[in-house]
Amino acid sequence: MKLLSYIELNHKAIAPQQQTDKSIMDREIEAQWEPKTFKVVGLLGGPGSGKGTQCRLLSEAFKLDHISIGDVLRAELKREGSEHAAIIEQNMRAGTVGPKEVTIGILRSHMLEASQRGTELFVLDATPGFPRNLEQAQYFEETITPxxxxxxxxxxxxxxxxxxxPRGRFDDNLENIRKRLRTFHETTSQVIAFYRDREKVKTIRADDSIKAVNDQLINLLEATERRTQGRGAPVAEPGSSINEIPGQYRDDSR
Known part of the structure; x- marks a missing residue:
């Protein structure tokens, strides 16, 4: 599978005439791209909110693909011949987001491959979540799918x-933690407002036990399944504890 190059993805910005992103995508990839065959759920939460743990549990209970944006970028960094390796490494070292064209382009290729294997639901997780900022959210919706x-x-x-x-990581001192929390609130507030305006925000209380939070998430996805029956809805794996506790969540779209 050919990966969209940084130059291809930036062609829109440097071309004399404005073109749509679709007109500059690799034709072979574009021909296979059918975003209506799957659904995408974003996940936002501060450091320590349990995003990674909950995504792992959900991937065990449902037929979904949990995409850790950091893992996807690290895999691309290690890929032999990657035209994106230098810019990914530079941004990882600096702790910056990096060009949205690179991140979303790599993510798009990963999702295409997974959708061709039959994946119908993606849960996207990053630090401090995904979409990380408003610009990233808008670009994702324009070039991949709402x-x-x-x-x-x-x-x-x-x-x-x-x-x-208590984790004892080198970057988990009080000053760094407070800085990370400030960054989370500053960068995600616009994203949350963007999706709340579109009635697409679901809020889960994450200050409970891992199981209680997971029950809330499962209840949310099952409710989504009931509302979207027949549109590639999530399916519980046999033997999963999907109906043990009903769970509660707040639907901010109402």
Missing amino acids: IEFVIVLECPDTVLVDRLL
């Missing part, structure tokens, strides 16, 4: 700090 909804793992900062401090 996000079905965004789940916000809501947790008081005091709880997040208490969770992070």
